[in-house]
Amino acid sequence: MTIDTETRHDADGRAVDAAAYLVAPVDERSRARLAENGLDYRVVPVAGDDYPQWLQVVARGFQDGERTDEQVASSRERSAYRRVTGVYDPAVPIAGAPVGTIASWIGQLTVPGGAALPSCAISAVTVAPTHRRRGIARAMLEGELGAAVAAGAPLAMLTVSESTLYGRYGFAPAAASASWRIETKRAAWIGPRPDGRVDFITRERLRELVAPMHERVRLRVAGEIDVPGGFWDGFAGTNPTAEKPGEKRAVQYADADGEVRGLAIYSVKENHDDFTKASVNVAYLLAETDDAYAALWRFLLELDLVAEVNAGELSVDEPLRWMIADQRAATVTLRDHQYVRILDVPTALEARRYGAPGTLALDVSDALGHAGGRFVLTVDGDGHGTVSSWDDGAAAPDGSVEVALGIEELSAAYLGGVSLATLAAAGRVRSTDASPAARVFAWHTAPRLSIWY
Ligand SMILES: CC(C)(COP(=O)(O)OP(=O)(O)OC[C@H]1O[C@@H](n2cnc3c(N)ncnc32)[C@H](O)[C@@H]1OP(=O)(O)O)[C@@H](O)C(=O)NCCC(=O)NCCS
Incomplete structure (x- = not known):
């Protein structure tokens, strides 16, 4: 799926030109404010020479290691949908390294009732620790919101590292997420046992199936967005630079007519002290039908040699709770997750x-x-x-x-x-x-x- 050249429409059919947004000039008020402090705020073309340093600074900002040339190339290849912006201090010794980073794009946010609205998705917000608390993040956030308004986006959205950062710009936690830790031997499946079958598939096959299936289901759940393709490579481990991709196991559920209606990708961590107590981490589970949902969760909860299943970014009101005999087998942790900011x-x-x-x-x-x-x-x-x-x-x-x-x-x-x-x-x-x-x-x-x- 590519979302870089699409034209997005709001509820009245007005166009939000996602492609023009990628290269639109930075917000003039923020640019002038930063320039007063000797800083240069500018758009960084993903295909251009400044992108590798920009990416290195984002990795450092999120406490990751330096990116290899292969990782930079892979990121560049998968980031054409992003508007990338940096703030530069000409005096820093590393040539071309920004002191502030932000990326955004015009995505689609599902709202109650099944419409999807153009929404400015904001990501990769970092400020170098050498330049913190001088208003650089504020200038970038206000700048990108200004650019989103200029493009006609009625909403903006983001996920956050810290809950305290974005309320000041009008963002609010609008969809919470639930992380589940399920003691499988205690849970006991009481849900449906649908016809159809669960089979292993290759990660590459899952990657092929997951994007169109997500496109078919995302309008059913408020809060979901259209997912850029690179994210699916991350879940499936099909990115050439993925770490330990071979640990990921992919399964599909096909209904009684043989139609694939659900997918799950997970990894198993062995327990060397007790081989009956491995733990499973569900990277992503996608179900197009209630049967697919039941069949895939039952498969995961009944895996032999597994004592615990972990899954994150679930709904706060999962049907799964009503499919296990012992609800206390699940420890559920709630967290603010999808932040939304109405602009119109x-x-x-x-x-x-x-x-x-x-x-x-x-x-x-x-x-x-x-x-x-x-x-x-x-x-x-x-x-x-x-x-x-x-x-x-x-x-x-x-x-x-x-x-x-x-x-x-x-x-x-x-x-x-x-x-x-x-x-x-x-x-x-x-x-x-x-x-x-x-x-x-x-x-x-x-x-x-x-x-x-
Ligand atoms: C969070 C971060 C981007 C802030 O950058 P910054 O340039 O220091 O922020 P600013 O100086 O522009 O501060 C803007 C406002 O946010 C507040 N703020 C900044 N960091 C904050 C924090 N960690 N917790 C609470 N408030 C914070 C400031 O007090 C300021 O408030 P005000 O303008 O309402 O008075 C920076 O610390 C960083 O890169 N952190 C690590 C990466 C990260 O977590 N990024 C966010 C990803 S979602």
């Missing part, structure tokens, strides 16, 4: 579906000035919403519920991952009546994101 309130709100009809008068504040304003969201009996403006000084429409909140809180509730009533109880949202407002924003399945980016 009407476009974002009209694209998702809602849990109940109602009229909300929303007073949204945004410290960065991108998305603040007063809006009336009217949701009909089918869960479709329309947004109109709510004039300054005008009373809220009759029968509406007033909700005053920051863009961070609106973004937190956007995918249905947290109730507006919970945010009101936490003092993060003010409302004339949070319960009906919460029912409007509710969604019947938990949002999820199955990768890091």
